[in-house]
Amino acid sequence: MAEHNHELVRRLFDLAVTAPPADRARLLERECGDDAGLRSRIEAMIAAAEDDQFLNDPTQATSDVAPTLDISAEKLDAAPLREAVGSRIGPYKILQQIGEGGFGSVFMAEQEKPISRRVALKIIKWGMDTRQVVARFEQERQALALMDHPNIAKVLDAGATDSGRPYFVMELCKGESIVAYCDANNLSVRERLDLFAQVCQAVQHAHTKGLIHRDIKPSNVLVSTHDGRPHAKVIDFGIAKATASRLTEKTLFTEHKALIGTPEYMSPEQAEGSLDIDARTDVYSLGVLLYELLTGSTPFDATGLRSAAYAEMQRIIREVEPAKPSTRLSNNTETIASVAAKRRTEPARLGKLMRGDLDWIVMKALEKDRQRRYATANALAMDVQRHLGGEAITAAPPSASYRIRKFARRHRAGVALGLAVSAAVLLGLVGTSVGLAWAVRERDRADKAASDAIEAKGEAQKRSRDLERVVSFQSAQLSGVDVMQMGIRFRRDLLAGIRRAGETTHAPAASVDANVGAVDSALAGVDLTDVARSALENGVLRPSIDAIRVQFADQPSVRADLLSTVSESARRLGLFELADQPGREAIEGHAGVEGAGGAKTLDARMRRAMLAKDRGKLTEAEAELRECLSLAQKEHGEDAKITVDLRANLATALTARTQFQEATELYQRALPWYRAHEGPLDADTLGCMASLASALGNLKRFDEAGPLFREAVEGFRSAFGMGNQRTIQAMNNLAGFYRAKEDYASAQRVFEEAFAAARTALGEDHYVTLMIVDNIGGVRFAQKDPNGAAEHARAALDGRRRVLGKGHPATLRSCFNLGKVLESLGEQDEAISLYRRAAAGFRIVYGEFHQHTIAARTALAGALLNAKRFGECESVLAEELAILDVGAEAPKDRRLAVIRAKGILYEKWDIAEPGQGYDAKATEWKAKLDAAKAETEPDKSGFEKE
């Protein structure tokens, strides 16, 4: 029997088996021709496949997917729109259709109850899961209700029509799209900018309420004339999010083609299908809108974008730099005359108007990397207003770093593909680490190119320069990595993965929960921040240090720069050991090139001194910094940056040594220089200001500290935006300052503000948000509001347990805090069990003799004693004493305290249960205490005297 080609067999089988049985014979006859063997084999196979005895379905139960409200697009397309004029949807009577778009149709409708008014009713016509849409809308309803702005159309209600389509009810707005209005009324550039600023302020208002629009485009900004002036209304807030489905190639081209009606306004992160969308997405769309208002066209040609394949469209949005507005205008020679006329100006004047400020404002809003965009809509509006007022704008022409960034970005996608997914993807670091590793690898290629072809030498050198910059850029970015957040993400992904695994296997929910719980427990003993840190160390930093040493062997100055940068990154990540050697090499390298007194040499020494400070070698750090400072004063003078930097860092080292007086003086000398040279909103200036304020606070010079603290917070707020982590941290510190000066009301107010900002920008479950919740609990407690304190402490504990895991130090601190609060409320039993958890956890995390461990044990023993659980108290104390007896580094005063505590315990036990011999034990332990005291200095008891 001939062996047939397998592909052919497979193809014919699939064809025949799916064909109606009646057609099979004809089909096989046609396909097999005269190969009777093939034909009979296929027929036999089909018969075999239809034998349901042989290997019958091993899983009888077909998956029972819960029915959803999801209605397929085809079905809905086929169904005629039932909602017609005159019909009624819920409490709304449809009056007339006023619009039609990709999403659906908009009607004017009349509401009768509870109040009589006209509204706009938008019915979504595509096949979306109505239940989901409405549920998502419900999530935002509260935030939407808070929105109250003259330039925002209120969203009033949402629901489902009888035919299952989701609908939204909005304030009825008259007007036309902003672009159409401006053109129809020939608004000048200035008038357009004024109107645009209105829109930004409206969007900003929504952002402060935690709402992101996600679909800003001209048709969602309606303009009408009010009192002779144009008045803008932003519509559809809350709708894009409710109706959003994640973009995929499939959804784009099959079901939801029209849904993505406007790729021109889509931010790069939206185009990527990222779920991490924030206010800066709206800033991007506002940038597109501004571009269009100014030039008459969008940055990317609409027809071009729509006709591109999905991947190509993504690429354009993510990678292609659009032409600056002025360039776009001068390129569009055919249309410029009419564009200018609609703006009541001449073509030449319009181009001139655009060049400079407006070009940079638009381009900053359109940055691909959202970190480079305006952080807020407000910042964009401010720059527009600054331009209108003739002031200097904050947007600036691209610098060298801008070029490098673009360079790195261009290659990033390819890089991500080429690299092992392991550490980088696992830890969500694709952008930074991959780029770094890539840059080093790419160096090899650059070198090879140089040796291969002499004429390519210039190119190769340029490449090598670029690479240098990429390395330092990426490395600097790396130092901003939040390892703690990375650890949190790692844990969350792991647990989610296990849950998914359970769901894939259709395991019962209870067993999935149990499994997730078991893994969570197993993770309790693992410091995931440390896991993240060591992944960075081994996966990224170590290889790049090695690569830098080799690759830049013949460029000592570049090598020293890069090593210094990487060392600094390592230090900031807490990788002190790793930071040491490259830091040393950087000093040697720079000293070899520019001598011991060179600014770079001193800078490298300064960083190494700060490393020593971080490692707790405070006197060594101080001495080194003093030496460098005097060298810098001599070599470079008082006004050099290196001198000022050294002074500020010396102040920091002194702060760590609690020498606040001298630290204050040094900060006070450094601050004016930073203000003058780096600007009032520079990170160094603000950092110096906040440090000075905190040093003053420690000196109890509250009157001087307060205004500085507030100025620093304001500065962070306007430089980095309300949602920036630095701003939030600064606010948290300001509140801490108020707390220290016992101004609890102010402390609470600022903590609440910081909390609101953190919740909006970072999310409810971010560790910083949870820290603030914990702090609010502390202030409430200080204000003698134990119930409020308990509520916050519990929320912080629950959140931390969920986000950080039960063994995390912060979770344990929350256990302890909540225990304290509950104890004060008389809920001793729960307090005791919390203390127990805290003590056991601290012991693992910090060791036996750490102050936290000791504090938790003290609290535990004290609470047990007060609860008259003497036996348990006795065993807790006995256990600790046993540990203290064997530990070589056991603190002596603690030993005394525990011995004293035992004496007190037996005394009280005797009072509670007289005649049991506890009086004798009390006497015995008092004698022991005296004996122990004789050996060492006396110290405070573990218990506070009643």
Added chain:
Amino acid sequence: MNAAASGDKQAADRLLPLVYDQLRAAAQRHLKNESAGHTLSATALVHEAYCRLAGPREVPWSGLGHFYAAAAESIRRILIDHARAKAAFIRGGGGDGRPAARRAAVSLSSLPDPSSPAESAGFLILDEAISRLEALDEQSAAVVRLRYFAGLSIEQTAAALGVSAPTVKRSWTFARGWLKEAIESGRV
């Protein structure tokens, strides 16, 4: 699964118990008609599979698909060991048992009864046929292994292999036809 995919042995160890339930369910389903003569109980089978899985291995885990493939492979090996012992017993009885084994193979509806020499012999033939299919069509063979040995549903198989459910369904139908035809026609 990320941690498991990275080759983190510890994470893989933690994941194993999760899939253990699934393995046990599959095994119980297949061995539900067990009789007194069985040398392996359902639980024993799974315990053995589990030990094999958890034993030292060098291939890094790369997701659920690999896990199930490994699980299926473990169950298969255990069954083969047992079936070989049983089949040797037949062969010891003299004569060529192959045609009889083929008949037993095509009448297998699920995993073989380990106590039945005939089914064990048939199982060896079937296994051989699956290996032959694998040489021609890896995906169809993978589908058979996951469905037959690990007892995964169409959807689960699709998820494990990273392909669509209709693809799995087509491959499953094809594989059953191919296997039975190949055994019956004496190709295997």
